[in-house]
Amino acid sequence: MKYADEFRDPVAAKALLDEISKVVADIGATAEKPVHIMEICGGHTHAIFRYGLDKLTPAGIEFIHGPGCPVCVLPMSRVDECVELAERPEVIFTTFGDAMRVPGTKKSLMQAKADGADIRMVYSPLDALEIARRNPEREVVFFGLGFETTTPSTALSIQQAAREGLTNFTVFCNHITVPPPILALLQDPHMVLDGFVGPGHVSMVIGTHPYDFIAQDYGKPIVVAGFEPLDLLQSVLMVLEQIRDGRAEVENQYARVVPESGNPVSMAAIADVYEARPTFEWRGLGEIDESGLRIRPKYAAFDAEEKFGIGYGAESRLVAEPEGCACGSVMTGRMKPVQCPQFGKGCTPEMPLGALMVSSEGACAAYYQYGGARAIEPAE
Amino acid sequence: MRDARVTLSHGGGGKAMRELIETVFTSVFQPDTMEDQARLMNSALQEPGARLAFTTDSFVVDPVEFPGGDIGKIAVCGTVNDLAVGGAKPLWLSAAFIIEEGTEIALLQRIVASMAAEAEKAGVRIVTGDTKVVGRGSADKVFVTTSGVGVIPPGRRLSADQAQVGDMVLVNGMLGDHGAAILAARGDMALSTEVQSDCAGLGHLMEAVLAAAPNTRAARDATRGGVASVLNEIAEAAGTSIQIQETALPLRAEVKGMCEILGLDPLYLANEGTLVLIVPADEAEAALAAMRALPEGKGAVAIGKICEGPRGRVTMQTLFGGQRIVDMLVGEQLPRIC
Amino acid sequence: MCLGIPGQIVAITDETRMMAMAEVSGVRREVNVACIALGDLDALVGKWALIHVGFAMSEIDEEEAAKTLEALRGLGEAQETLEAMAEGDKALEGTQ
Numbered sequence: 001m002k003y004a005d006e007f008r009d010p011v012a013a014k015a016l017l018d019e020i021s022k023v024v025a026d027i028g029a030t031a032e033k034p035v036h037i038m039e040i041c042g043g044h045t046h047a048i049f050r051y052g053l054d055k056l057t058p059a060g061i062e063f064i065h066g067p068g069c070p071v072c073v074l075p076m077s078r079v080d081e082c083v084e085l086a087e088r089p090e091v092i093f094t095t096f097g098d099a100m101r102v103p104g105t106k107k108s109l110m111q112a113k114a115d116g117a118d119i120r121m122v123y124s125p126l127d128a129l130e131i132a133r134r135n136p137e138r139e140v141v142f143f144g145l146g147f148e149t150t151t152p153s154t155a156l157s158i159q160q161a162a163r164e165g166l167t168n169f170t171v172f173c174n175h176i177t178v179p180p181p182i183l184a185l186l187q188d189p190h191m192v193l194d195g196f197v198g199p200g201h202v203s204m205v206i207g208t209h210p211y212d213f214i215a216q217d218y219g220k221p222i223v224v225a226g227f228e229p230l231d232l233l234q235s236v237l238m239v240l241e242q243i244r245d246g247r248a249e250v251e252n253q254y255a256r257v258v259p260e261s262g263n264p265v266s267m268a269a270i271a272d273v274y275e276a277r278p279t280f281e282w283r284g285l286g287e288i289d290e291s292g293l294r295i296r297p298k299y300a301a302f303d304a305e306e307k308f309g310i311g312y313g314a315e316s317r318l319v320a321e322p323e324g325c326a327c328g329s330v331m332t333g334r335m336k337p338v339q340c341p342q343f344g345k346g347c348t349p350e351m352p353l354g355a356l357m358v359s360s361e362g363a364c365a366a367y368y369q370y371g372g373a374r375a376i377e378p379a380e
Numbered sequence: 381m382r383d384a385r386v387t388l389s390h391g392g393g394g395k396a397m398r399e400l401i402e403t404v405f406t407s408v409f410q411p412d413t414m415e416d417q418a419r420l421m422n423s424a425l426q427e428p429g430a431r432l433a434f435t436t437d438s439f440v441v442d443p444v445e446f447p448g449g450d451i452g453k454i455a456v457c458g459t460v461n462d463l464a465v466g467g468a469k470p471l472w473l474s475a476a477f478i479i480e481e482g483t484e485i486a487l488l489q490r491i492v493a494s495m496a497a498e499a500e501k502a503g504v505r506i507v508t509g510d511t512k513v514v515g516r517g518s519a520d521k522v523f524v525t526t527s528g529v530g531v532i533p534p535g536r537r538l539s540a541d542q543a544q545v546g547d548m549v550l551v552n553g554m555l556g557d558h559g560a561a562i563l564a565a566r567g568d569m570a571l572s573t574e575v576q577s578d579c580a581g582l583g584h585l586m587e588a589v590l591a592a593a594p595n596t597r598a599a600r601d602a603t604r605g606g607v608a609s610v611l612n613e614i615a616e617a618a619g620t621s622i623q624i625q626e627t628a629l630p631l632r633a634e635v636k637g638m639c640e641i642l643g644l645d646p647l648y649l650a651n652e653g654t655l656v657l658i659v660p661a662d663e664a665e666a667a668l669a670a671m672r673a674l675p676e677g678k679g680a681v682a683i684g685k686i687c688e689g690p691r692g693r694v695t696m697q698t699l700f701g702g703q704r705i706v707d708m709l710v711g712e713q714l715p716r717i718c
Numbered sequence: 719m720c721l722g723i724p725g726q727i728v729a730i731t732d733e734t735r736m737m738a739m740a741e742v743s744g745v746r747r748e749v750n751v752a753c754i755a756l757g758d759l760d761a762l763v764g765k766w767a768l769i770h771v772g773f774a775m776s777e778i779d780e781e782e783a784a785k786t787l788e789a790l791r792g793l794g795e796a797q798e799t800l801e802a803m804a805e806g807d808k809a810l811e812g813t814q
Contacts, residue, residue, distance in 0.1 A: 001636065001743045003724035003766060003778055010700040012790045015797035042718060043720055052702020070718055096771070097642075097714030110711075123569040123642065123715060124772025126750060146718060149720035153773045156752055160735065201720035204768060204776040227722070229700070230790055256783035257722075257768050257776050265753045266775065349710040361718055370704040564745075570772075573745045637743030640723045641769070717721050717771050 003256070007228030013056075016233040021058045023240040029060030036062050036192050036333060037239055038185075040178065041199035042069030042361025043227050049370035051229040057236065064192075064333035065363030067181045068199055070146045070174070071098045072327070072355040072362040073282040078174055079104035081310050085141050085172060086117040088308070092135060093119045094128035095143040102358050125157040125171070132161070132169040141304045144171040149201040151175045151293065152266035155273040158295070158302045172304035172311070173295050176280060178202050179210050180291035185332060186218045192333055195239040197232065198224035200254040205270075207262030208250050215248040226254040273299055283355045284327035327354040330363055337364040344368065386483045391513025401511060404488050408496050409475070409506040418507035420472060422531065429534030433468035435459060436527040444491070444521050446565040448557070448576030451524055452491035454652055456498040456506075457581045458603065459528040464586040465599040465655065467538040468530030470502060475526050476510040480519040491522065502581040504528070536590070540617035540658070542597040547686040548664040549622060550657040552585060552671050553630060553679030554578065555607055559649030560635045569642060569715060575634045580653030580676045588677070592670035593663035602654045605709055608647035610656045611684075611694045612708045618658075621689025624706070626698045628683045642715035647696075647706060649713075658686065722770040724778055727751065727762045738762060740769055749774050 029035045039045055045065045048054050054063060067073055079102050086093035086109060093109070100110045100121065113119040118138075122128050125142050132140035144154040154171050161169045178199055185191055198211055203224045214222045221242035225235035235253040242249060252258055273296060280292025295303035305311035324342050329335040337343055337356065347353035349365055356362035381403045389396040411418065424430060439455040449457075456473065463470040475495065479488065499506050557578040564573045582601065590596055598617075600610040615622045631646050639646050653676060659667045664682060671677030689695075694706040725740035725747075736752045736759065747769075751759065754767050754777045767774035 001633070001640065001724070002726075003783060004640070006787055007790070008699055009790070009794060011797055012794035013700040015793035016790075018797070019793070041720070049704060050698070051700070052698045052704045054702075056700065056702045096717045098716040098718055100714055101711070121568065121715065123571075123717075123747075126748075126772045127568075127570060147720060149722070149770055149775070150717065152753060152775070153750075153771045156750060156773065199720070201722045201768070201770060201775070204722075231786075234786075234790065253786070256779050256786060259776070259779075263753050263776055265755075269752075359716075359718070369707055569747075571745050571747050575744075632744075634744035637745040641721075641742055641745060641747065643721045 004228055007226065007230040009230060012230055013233055016230065016237055017056055020061070020233065020237050020240060023237065023244050024058045024060040026244050027060070027240065031059035034060050034062040035194045035240065035243060036064050037195050037197060037236060038064040038066045038193050038333065039197040040066035040068045040182065041202070042072065042359065043201065044197055044199070044225065044232060045069070045363055045366050046361045047227055047229065047232055049366040052370075053229060053232060061236065065331070065366070067282065067285060067331050068147065068178065069359050069361040070176060071102055071359035073176070073284065074102060074145070074174060074355065075281045075283045076103070076105050077281070079108065080106065082109055082143055082172065083107055083112045083117070084310060085304060085308060086112050086119050087115075088139070090139045091118065092131060092138050092140045093117060093143065094122045094131060094140060095119065096145060097121045098359055099143055099145055101352070102355070103352055125154050129157050129161060129166070129169060132166055136168060138168060140169050142169070142171045144173045144175055147176060147178055147199070147202050148205045148270070151274065152205060152269050155269035158273050158299055159269060161302055162299065167301070170302050170304040170307050171295065173274070173293060175274065175293040176282070176291055177293065180288050181282060181285060182214060184285065184288050186214065186220070188332060190332065190334055193220065194243055195220055196222040197235050197239060198222045200224055200226050200231070200258060203254070203258045203262070205263050205266045208252050208258065208260050211250045215250050219248045221248050221251070223251045223253050224258055226257065284331050322353050325354040327356045330356055337367040340364070381485055384485060386479050386481060386485060386488070386513055388481050388513055388515065391511070397511070404485065404492055405509060405511065408492050409509065411507050418472065420507065422471060424469070424531045424533070427534055431532040433463050433466050433530040433532050434527070435462040436525065437462060438523065438525040440520065440523050441562065442520060443565050444487070446577055447561050449579035449652070450491055450494050451522060452495035453498050453579050455524040455526045456495050456502065456504070457579055457652060459526040460502045460504060460581045460583050461601040463528050463530040464583040465538070465601050466532065467536040467586070467590065468532045469587070470504045470528055470530040470583050472507045472529045473499065473504050473526050474508045475506050475524060477512070478519050478523040479511060479513050480521050481513060481516045483521050488522065498581060502583050538596065538598050540598040540600070540614040541619070543614060543618035543620060543658045543686050544597070544660070545620055545686055545688050546661050547597060547658050548661050548682050549611070549624065549684040549686065550659055550664060550667060550680060550682050551607065551630065552582070552655045552677040554632050554635070555630060555651060555654060556635045556639070556646040556649030557632060558652040559606070560638045562650070563638060563642070571638060571641065573634045573638060575632060578651055578653040582653060582655050582676060585655065585671060585674050585677050588670040588674055589657060589667050593659050593667035595660050595663055596667065597658040597660070599658070600656045602651045602656050604650050606646070606648040606650060607654065607656060608645070608694065608706045609708055611706065612692060614656070614658060615694050616692035618686065619691045620686050621693040621695065622684055623687050624684030624694070624696050626696050628681060630679050630681055643717070644713055644715065648709050720770060722768045722775065724766055725749070725769040725774070726766050727764065727774065729763060730759045733759055738774070740767070740774060742769065747772065
């Protein structure tokens, strides 16, 4: 596969790993006193485990798995609202597969489907649009989920629906943005992070400047990274070199995909269709100012919250996290997944308690699937 | 037949049903008798120490026809393979059909024709069967259940608990083709590809392997849950660990592409003609050569080995020597975007 | 998050809706190309783009890809040389 296989070359990986070890030694980081690098994006978390990079990098590096998994940070109340929408008889509820198993307070979408709701997994919001065209007598709701990478796709779909005059297509908007939770993490007095691996695909939309505050105001290095293993290793090396040299800059390892200024068409579509909500709840992190998006009034006809009178601001919204769930501590780097008392016991991918166990990008699910569940066994 | 589609009267026990059974089924399968039971004689069964193998499986697939096969082909191959991987020589099958009202007769005929063709290839006979018709919406076109009977020759014993540290793990060819072909054929994700299902009967291949590698420990047919699930079952039964090599996995570019797009892991994709074999290291080359001589085994390779370690653990050495655990699947694998 | 994969635009399928056929290792899928279109859609045919949820989100910059790869290859080659030297040293030790 072009632009993928070349970035999976084991020889170059070995060279990068040697370099990484050297710089870690220069910094003086050890297993007892490691450098803490947060990969913000869940896709990076997944790649780290998929390729076993956590076991190849020296013990002096500790990866903290960030909040960049939209499924993991989705509050339970929003899942409940999805179920409520999906169970309306006139609704065809369309969603990415990721959201199917996320537990709500009563049930997941998967369970709602078994109970009779018309829920369909799609690959693209364009497929939901097509379902709307073919089923004019039904209401097609698309579950808009994801960070800035995915937001343009629903914005462009809403614009397209408006152009076509579709009256039976709406989006249940749960889009969120990357910079606010990073700011919240940096403001946390318990924060232990030394540097960041930045989200490559979010950045191809928004560019690299939205991260300037990380380097300039908080003195932390950030390197925007691609998703192949060599991309990740090179980015980790670049972060380490900045730490060694006492620099704090925004660097771009993924220049083949990420233009410094982002993608103007995507950003224009987002700005046209969406506006910031004053505040939005993140599972495990709580309310974060201006971290979520909602559909602008001029596109209200395509807003599921408006059309069905559901959603943010309603009183029933506030739902407590399950007892014993430590997702918040894991996400802020205060606790490793295996240190959570529920890990692998009260919380497994089969019966997830907390959000981080749900998505394959969630730190806990990745630990569990790729070795973590058994990492607590004495054999390891 | 005058009717183009199956109606409820084809399930009513009268003339219409008789016509359906005769024109569509028995004229093709040609059982010896129209009695309710097949009456079977086989000399291999009378050999001292020979054992009877008996298996059953139900088949539902959407769509019922797909690139590389249809539900009929799978129904024959699946049961033939269940017999073959246990070391049995497959002999007879039963076939029962639950048919949805409104199903095209021509579709049934195509399914039956492919069953007959596949049975002939595998050297088995479809000797008894049944049909039922259910109302529209109570089934998805047609569901098929096949049961199979075969004979295990004296002295032959295949089971996963015989796997020993040092044994090799072999497969007969490309992984995940069936799962990828079905995903594309279903059309939900609007992906198109030329990949065909690997659906194939593996009876002859098993006989060839057992002739070349008589101490073969175990064989499994890696259907639902893919190769990963089978490896976990074997490691559990054997009380050992299994290590596989990522670089050794035979994967078609299109299957990789499909997995990259949808965020799936090919190790969990279903196969319908993929064998996982556990063979002593000194017989591995012979087993591979025997498989490569047959069309359904021409892509045969070793993908890993049985090794010491915690019971039931399957690990994969990644491209650059990293390790990751290959666990059993939780539920079904869903396409993801993140 | 955000699974994205490089695909090649192989044909324009619907000018008004800005749709094109993209191919990822032999798998085809219709995608929207609004984000990478600068005027003439036909100019996109043959280009590579990062595909996410049915949208071509960013055209892949061949020059930048080559630069990154070159740096990585340089490291790889240096590594191979080092390994060859280490092998040579081992062989020498063996003769002593």
